[in-house]
Amino acid sequence: MEYTTDLLNALVLLSNYVLVPSLSYGSQLALGAVGVTLIFGILRFANFYHGEMMAFGTMCTIFITWWFQSMGFTAGFFPTALLALPLAILITMLLALATERSVFRFYRLRKSRPVIFVIASVGVMFMLNGIIRMIIGPDEILFRDGQKFLIKAGAFKKMTGLSEGLALKQTQVLTVILAVLAVLLLFWFLQRTRTGKAMRAFSDNEDLALLSGINPERIVMVTWVITATLATLAGVLYGLDKSFKPMVYFHLLLPIFAAAIVGGIGQPVGAIIGGYIVAFSEVTATYAFKKFLKYLLPSDMAPDGLIQFLGTDYKFAVSFLILVLVLLVRPTGILRGRVL
Amino acid sequence: MSYLIGERMTGGYGGADILKDCTISVDRGEIAVVVGPNGAGKSTAMRAMLGLLKPREGKVLLEGEDITKLSPQQRVHRGMAFVPQTHNVFVTLTVEENLEMGAYLRRDDISGTMEKVFELFPVLKDRRRQAAGELSGGQRQQVAVGRALMTLPSVLMLDEPTAGVSPIVMDELFERILEVKRTGIAVLMVEQNARQALNIADHGFVLVTGENRFTDTGEALLANAEVRRSFLGG
Numbered sequence: 001m002e003y004t005t006d007l008l009n010a011l012v013l014l015s016n017y018v019l020v021p022s023l024s025y026g027s028q029l030a031l032g033a034v035g036v037t038l039i040f041g042i043l044r045f046a047n048f049y050h051g052e053m054m055a056f057g058t059m060c061t062i063f064i065t066w067w068f069q070s071m072g073f074t075a076g077f078f079p080t081a082l083l084a085l086p087l088a089i090l091i092t093m094l095l096a097l098a099t100e101r102s103v104f105r106f107y108r109l110r111k112s113r114p115v116i117f118v119i120a121s122v123g124v125m126f127m128l129n130g131i132i133r134m135i136i137g138p139d140e141i142l143f144r145d146g147q148k149f150l151i152k153a154g155a156f157k158k159m160t161g162l163s164e165g166l167a168l169k170q171t172q173v174l175t176v177i178l179a180v181l182a183v184l185l186l187f188w189f190l191q192r193t194r195t196g197k198a199m200r201a202f203s204d205n206e207d208l209a210l211l212s213g214i215n216p217e218r219i220v221m222v223t224w225v226i227t228a229t230l231a232t233l234a235g236v237l238y239g240l241d242k243s244f245k246p247m248v249y250f251h252l253l254l255p256i257f258a259a260a261i262v263g264g265i266g267q268p269v270g271a272i273i274g275g276y277i278v279a280f281s282e283v284t285a286t287y288a289f290k291k292f293l294k295y296l297l298p299s300d301m302a303p304d305g306l307i308q309f310l311g312t313d314y315k316f317a318v319s320f321l322i323l324v325l326v327l328l329v330r331p332t333g334i335l336r337g338r339v340l
Numbered sequence: 341m342s343y344l345i346g347e348r349m350t351g352g353y354g355g356a357d358i359l360k361d362c363t364i365s366v367d368r369g370e371i372a373v374v375v376g377p378n379g380a381g382k383s384t385a386m387r388a389m390l391g392l393l394k395p396r397e398g399k400v401l402l403e404g405e406d407i408t409k410l411s412p413q414q415r416v417h418r419g420m421a422f423v424p425q426t427h428n429v430f431v432t433l434t435v436e437e438n439l440e441m442g443a444y445l446r447r448d449d450i451s452g453t454m455e456k457v458f459e460l461f462p463v464l465k466d467r468r469r470q471a472a473g474e475l476s477g478g479q480r481q482q483v484a485v486g487r488a489l490m491t492l493p494s495v496l497m498l499d500e501p502t503a504g505v506s507p508i509v510m511d512e513l514f515e516r517i518l519e520v521k522r523t524g525i526a527v528l529m530v531e532q533n534a535r536q537a538l539n540i541a542d543h544g545f546v547l548v549t550g551e552n553r554f555t556d557t558g559e560a561l562l563a564n565a566e567v568r569r570s571f572l573g574g
Contacts, residue, residue, distance in 0.1 A: 201441045204430040213445035
């Protein structure tokens with residue numbers, strides 16, 4: 001009986017600190033990685049300003065949230081940011097289309113090599129990075145309101161009688177639900193609609209798509225619009241779950257790229273799998289297993305150290321490691337995407 | 341005057357001229373075949389007629405109208421369909437989706453045309469839900485031709501449709517192309533398998549180093565001793 005309780009405690013502990021957080025973090029990464037992979041599939045370059053697009057979308061959401069709040073217009077139980085999201089997505093779409101028009105279109109018409117596009121996107125990244133910090137500042141911003149917890153750790157303990165509690169934040173549940181909805185909608189679009197099929201055809205064989213009368217301008221435009229939507233959603237969910245800080249969003253680029261490459265670049269399904277792989281690895285590698293093992297092992301074998309593979313400060317090393325390993329062992333990624 | 345004419349085309353890909361005063365034409369309900377040794381400019385001539393290459397001199401006429409300045413996409417709008425030699429299907433799309441993409445420009449109901457393509461290539465109907473990349477070489481060629489036919493073209497241009505397929509598949513494919521021709525489409529074809537291609541051709545153009553060497557009916561070319569000795573291996 002005591003052993004069963006220990007086992008349950010260990011499982012709850014692991015769920016609370018590893019399973020639930022990596023599930024929501026993984027969904028955020030997956031949304032980001034799908035955007036990167038779509039741009040790669042259609043425009044054939046690695047978009048370095050994706051993190052800034054997420055930050056920009058989140059910034060817009062924050063301003064609109066504040067505006068709504070100042071008018072006393074809130075969503076009650078839910079975060080007000082959800083109400084601000086559609087408008088913010090619209091503004092981010094305009095940003096994406098404006099950069100496409102003013103920067104990428106020029107190189108597209110000249111049929112520049114992919115590396116030129118990459119460098120151009122790095123330029124856009126630095127510019128936006130500066131603009132965002134000029135507008136909203138470099139500091140951390142919390143913009144979550146509404147009910148914070150769906151299940152509180154204390155209530156869980158009381159309910160189950162266990163000594164470990166499982167806290168479930170509303171943002172975590174929202175993240176998973178909205179991510180699943182967004183991905184389902186995206187796949188329905190890609191598989192069932194005329195424009196979605198044309199996007200896949202264009203990604204598969206550009207020359208043949210042109211010979212079939214598919215309009216490249218339209219395909220590129222739709223791709224940016226979808227990417228801006230996904231990026232804003234990913235950024236806002238991440239910001240609600242944790243907090244908004246421009247520099248953090250810039251750093252998110254690494255795990256997102258790792259996720260897209262692990263899954264197979266150009267493969268949306270792969271990007272989603274990759275998002276969860278990176279998130280789970282990162283959270284697991286930086287979690288201290290000491291307490292977890294204490295529940296499972298006999299007391300005389302209980303570890304002295306923290307049993308933590310990496311300090312949380314080094315969490316980006318995990319993405320790097322995954323990236324290097326994948327590029328060495330299976331450069332195409334899990335689902336056989338293109339090689340960068 | 342023929343339906344589609346590439347008239348006195350001269351030009352290449354920037355450097356030296358590949359085509360020299362080369363003329364190729366085809367009429368509706370007729371098969372025209374371009375044959376010749378490697379490097380004779382056969383594919384180049386076809387690419388010039390589609391607009392994938394701008395000839396330095398000469399012009400391309402469709403129904404008597406000068407279309408030399410139109411882009412390939414605009415020519416596709418005008419009813420010219422092209423099957424490239426390689427990479428001619430969307431490998432990650434299903435057979436049915438390949439056909440749908442062929443009809444991308446059409447806004448009307450395409451199910452009738454798709455049924456016709458399935459009648460022409462029955463094997464595709466069984467494979468309609470399968471990715472085109474999983475099919476055999478011969479079946480892929482059928483998808484490629486089917487995709488081109490979905491636009492309801494008036495001209496069908498094929499760049500070496502039988503490259504890399506077995507002789508049995510080749511005969512089968514030529515049989516189907518004859519059926520396509522009977523529906524009133526103008527078929528223009530570049531071929532390595534010169535003898536078999538001339539067998540089904542109404543007109544043949546023998547190109548050598550970008551120039552017209554012989555132009556005649558398929559039958560006459562097959563009977564021509566010099567053509568046979570030089571280009572058909574005796």
